[in-house]
Amino acid sequence: xxxxxxxxxxxxxxxxxxxxxxxxxxxxxxxxxxxxxxxxxxxxxxxxxxxxxxxxxxxxxxxxxxxxxxxxxxxxxxxxxxxxxxxxxxxxxxxxxxxxxxxxxxxxxxxxxxxxxxxxxxxxxxxxxxxxxxxxxxxxxxxxxxxxxxxxxxxxxxxxxxxxxxxxxxxxxxxxxxxxxxxxxxxxxxxxxxxxxxxxxxxxxxxxxxxxxxxxxxxxxxxxxxxxxxxxxxxxxxxxxxxxxxxxxxxxxxxxxxxxxxxx
Amino acid sequence: xxxxxxxxxxxxxxxxxxxxxxxxxxxxxxxxxxxxxxxxxxxxxxxxxxxxxxxxxxxxxxxxxxxxxxxxxxxxxxxxxxxxxxxxxxxxxxxxxxxxxxxxxxxxxxxxxxxxxxxxxxxxxxxxxxxxxxxxxxxxxxxxxxxxxxxxxxxxxxxxxxxxxxxxxxxxxxxxxxxxxxxxxxxxxxxxxxxxxxxxxxxxxxxxxxxxxxxxxxxxxxxxxxxxxxxxxxxxxxxxxxxxxxxxxxxxxxxxxxxxxxxxxxxxxxxxxxxxxxxxxxxxxxxxxxxxxxxxxxxxxxxxxxxxxxxxxxxxxxxxxxxxxxxx
Numbered sequence: 400x401x402x403x404x405x406x407x408x409x410x411x412x413x414x415x416x417x418x419x420x421x422x423x424x425x426x427x428x429x430x431x432x433x434x435x436x437x438x439x440x441x442x443x444x445x446x447x448x449x450x451x452x453x454x455x456x457x458x459x460x461x462x463x464x465x466x467x468x469x470x471x472x473x474x475x476x477x478x479x480x481x482x483x484x485x486x487x488x489x490x491x492x493x494x495x496x497x498x499x500x501x502x503x504x505x506x507x508x509x510x511x512x513x514x515x516x517x518x519x520x521x522x523x524x525x526x527x528x529x530x531x532x533x534x535x536x537x538x539x540x541x542x543x544x545x546x547x548x549x550x551x552x553x554x555x556x557x558x559x560x561x562x563x564x565x566x567x568x569x570x571x572x573x574x575x576x577x578x579x580x581x582x583x584x585x586x587x588x589x590x591x592x593x594x595x596x597x598x599x600x601x602x603x604x605x606x607x608x609x610x611x612x613x614x615x616x617x618x619x620x621x622x623x624x625x626x627x628x629x630x631x632x633x634x635x636x637x638x639x640x641x642x643x644x645x646x647x648x649x650x651x652x653x654x655x656x657x658x659x660x661x662x663x
Numbered sequence: 664x665x666x667x668x669x670x671x672x673x674x675x676x677x678x679x680x681x682x683x684x685x686x687x688x689x690x691x692x693x694x695x696x697x698x699x700x701x702x703x704x705x706x707x708x709x710x711x712x713x714x715x716x717x718x719x720x721x722x723x724x725x726x727x728x729x730x731x732x733x734x735x736x737x738x739x740x741x742x743x744x745x746x747x748x749x750x751x752x753x754x755x756x757x758x759x760x761x762x763x764x765x766x767x768x769x770x771x772x773x774x775x776x777x778x779x780x781x782x783x784x785x786x787x788x789x790x791x792x793x794x795x796x797x798x799x800x801x802x803x804x805x806x807x808x809x810x811x812x813x814x815x816x817x818x819x820x821x822x823x824x825x826x827x828x829x830x831x832x833x834x835x836x837x838x839x840x841x842x843x844x845x846x847x848x849x850x851x852x853x854x855x856x857x858x859x860x861x862x863x864x865x866x867x868x869x870x871x872x873x874x875x876x877x878x879x880x881x882x883x884x885x886x887x888x889x890x891x892x893x894x895x896x897x898x899x900x901x902x903x904x905x906x907x908x909x910x911x912x913x914x915x916x917x918x919x920x921x922x923x924x925x926x927x928x929x930x931x932x933x934x935x936x937x938x939x940x941x942x943x944x945x946x947x948x949x950x951x952x953x954x955x956x957x958x959x960x961x962x963x964x965x966x967x968x969x970x971x972x973x974x975x976x977x978x979x980x981x982x983x984x985x986x987x988x989x990x991x
Contacts, residue, residue: 449884473887484879488932497875501887505868508935554886 405455430600433610477551498553541572684954725953733945736919750919757817758787784906800891842968862903
């Protein structure tokens with residue numbers, strides 16, 4: 400369970416999200432939505448313990464993630480960052496095996512049975528079993544994203560944070576990744592995922608946390624967050640809500656392709 | 664071929680190199696005499712004296728220094744994710760050289776020089792690290808910039824001393840600068856071993872974190888690596904290893920830069936294999952270079968550092984470029 404109590408989120412003293420209170424129960428899949436620069440990544444970093452809230456408290460279970468070292472955090476929280484540092488000379492399995500770092504003291508250098516089970520299980524969960532020996536550099540963007548998620552799964556942490564895992568991926572791969580996260584939530588993990596595609600978020604997440612206007616505009620079921628007024632406020636562009644054949648809401652920005660500034 | 668087999672192969676190469684370098688020198692020892700002398704260290708023959716008092720300590724020092732420099736280079740290359748970094752990155756060698764040069768002209772007795780070189784080398788590394796601090800950890804770019812600029816400063820001091828000092832002093836300083844194991848004995852080896860062991864212990868403690876750091880600092884932190892602490896552990900390990908090497912043999916370049924690359928080609932980038940492989944290759948390379956330095960122009964000696972650069976650099980460039988082409 401993740402709990403924010405009057406937590407103000409920001410970085411270097413600059414508040415991005417005014418004090419907000421929210422609870423994310425175990426086994427839920429929450430998508431964080433909002434415009435670029437609104438504080439999605441900063442919120443994830445605060446949940447991961449890498450940053451402190453500027454006010455209020457953040458708890459993962461009963462743990463204050465910013466009060467403990469990286470090792471203790473890694474047992475509770477796995478964080479798939481959007482960092483794209485190059486990875487040289489490692490196989491897909493080597494990358495996933497890094498997720499077992501928190502389970503070893505510095506002198507324990509070899510993979511034990513629990514490691515093997517966790518690594519191979521994680522590779523299977525993301526559908527990458529056949530790729531374990533492949534060099535990471537030769538993988539496609541979608542395959543790399545699966546490997547990063549497998550690394551996080553191998554960590555066996557109850558909370559999984561992801562920063563835009565489906566950006567740069569084609570439609571099919573993006574849906575496969577989200578379905579995989581959905582399955583992980585069903586298996587009991589708590590998933591918090593920053594996203595750009597609001598319709599994908601509404602399709603797969605249990606709840607949407609909508610950020611904008613320097614605050615948490617909404618934190619509710621997708622049905623209730625999908626109002627033109629809320630989404631317009633968050634993204635600063637006119638929105639239209641339609642119903643898909645399934646009855647699910649879909650939101651579309653009403654563009655202005657031929658020029659004129661909408662304000663004039 | 665599995666990594667353990669490759670490591671065993673490197674061990675065999677290192678042992679062969681050690682034995683070979685015991686055989687050659689000012690006079691060639693017959694293998695039979697060598698075996699006799701090895702088995703009877705207290706016998707009173709010329710061969711025993713040559714082997715146990717002259718060659719054995721030098722060969723051991725060369726091997727230890729080679730291993731130290733190679734491990735320090737591998738550690739720093741891994742920490743900074745930069746293949747151009749060598750074991751002297753933090754100014755260990757110029758710092759020690761400046762202190763030695765000043766001590767020589769101040770009339771400090773020769774036996775005290777290794778200790779002075781060690782302290783100055785380690786001190787320079789810590790000074791560079793202090794400048795490169797960012798938060799609890801170290802800034803990689805700043806570390807490189809401070810290392811390079813302090814190195815330039817200390818090299819300038821050495822040059823200044825060399826131009827102002829008399830010919831005798833200059834010769835003594837230059838002999839040290841060139842990097843050599845000539846005239847080193849058991850006491851030099853025993854001086855360096857405790858620091859080498861301490862440096863090695865720090866290095867081994869950093870092995871799992873070093874492996875995860877290959878994913879970058881952000882991802883390493885996410886899986887539980889205390890990056891700031893790891894940076895200090897690795898920096899201290901590398902400084903101890905490089906400073907204790909410099910203290911007994913002067914500045915031997917090339918090993919710390921090149922050996923980790925060769926080792927990576929043989930066993931891959933996993934630190935669990937890379938550090939032992941670097942150590943073995945570094946030891947073999949320095950032992951052979953030391954033997955060559957004793958025998959090529961015997962009875963005169965060529966400095967090991969110069970020899971390594973002359974023979975090693977072209978060989979390395981040839982091998983490396985060929986391998987690159989083979990991969991492409």
